[in-house]
Amino acid sequence: MDCKEEWLHGLMQGYWSSDTDEDEVSCNKDNDAPSPEECNKLTRKSARRLERFERSKKWKKMKQKEKQQLKEQQHKQLQHCEEQTDSLTKSDKPTKKEIKDMINAKLDSVQRSETIPKICVDMGLTGFMSEKEIDRLAGQLRRLYGSNRRSPKPLHVTLTNLEPGSLVYQACERKNDGFRNYKVHMTSESHLDMFPLERITYLTPDSETVLTRLEEGRVYILGGLVDESPSKNYTLQMANQWGLTTARLPISEYLQHAGTGSYNKILSINQIFDILLNFYLDGDWTSALLAGIPRRKGFIPK
Structure with missing residues (x-):
């Protein structure tokens, strides 16, 4: 003791x-x-x-x-990989370029799919943000894209309301190497014009509806908003004005307080994306939430 x-x-x-x-x-x-x-x-x-x-x-x-x-x-996987590598000749090993080409081909296939759930980041909220917050948003997009590239089962990603030459576009180019070549759909159009409204779900922590699954062909909107003092119900009110369905992550349903921590349920777009990506991969909300929510927030499984 x-x-x-x-x-x-x-x-x-x-x-x-x-x-x-x-x-x-x-x-x-x-x-x-x-x-x-x-x-x-x-x-x-x-x-x-x-x-x-x-x-x-x-x-x-x-x-x-x-x-x-x-x-x-991981040790067993490493051993297995080493054994496989030892059995290959140098000519059989894929080069870095070949690996990159395979990943890009997989992402291209996902982007063309009409059945894979679409994650759409609304980049049209930067008018309410400072230059520092815009830079943070650009950094979050870099981490989001990196997670999707590494995933064995990536999601379809769209960036809407993204004007070439805008402050946020310039920040993305500074913070993301090769941003223009990202395997995502970038457009200056609004998601309201691109997709049927009945197929859109706006993810907001203030919604009373709990997200239970990711549906094929459905569009899930993440508000590209970095606000150091977020206003309650802001994204919910916007979604309601547009007549959109809303939902929140099932944090309270699967996690509880550990005894210490902030218990803050406001997450960055890359953290939300990681949760959705992990859930799409294995269908387990508990592990998906724990993978995306920082430990400092003080949540543990129920």
Whole structure:
């Protein structure tokens, strides 16, 4: 038992013990002693604290076990790859260019598909953003695209309301090497003009509707908005004005508070995309949410 556990254990024993020593707080004598109501309040508070501590400890132990399992799995995969590599001649090994061409061909195929779910980033919200926030948005797009390239099962990606020569376009060119050659659909058109409204779902954390699945051929809008002091219901109000269906990620349905953290459910577009990408890959919301939400936010599985 570590120091923290001993302290909590001692604290709980002090509140629950039927014996009273001279050094213990008495709930029945001395005028300065806490009342029974205060004792009960302290007991409940300590119980909640101990419960949070135990839950956090259990979570850390589980994550450590998962990390070890992942490490062992990666080691086995590496061994397998090395064995396969050893069995190949140099002429059989794909070059970097060949690998890049294969990835690009896969992304081209995805972009042509009419059945794969479409993730659309609305780039028309930059009028409300500072230059610093626009740069951050460009960096998020770089991470989004990198995740999609690496995925064995990529999603269709569209950037709408993106005007060539605009501040956000210039920022994307600065922050993203080869931005013009990205295997995504870039257009200055609005998603409202590109897609039938009945096929659009606007993802916003303020929606009352929970996203349960990704439908074939459906368009999921991510608002390309980086706001250091986000306004509640802003994207929800916009979507309602346009008459669009809205949905939120099922964070509350699959995750709970770990005991420490900000519990902030506002995520960047690349974090939301990573969640959708992981869910599209294996259909598991818990693992998808944990893969996309930073640990500092303090969420653990239910």
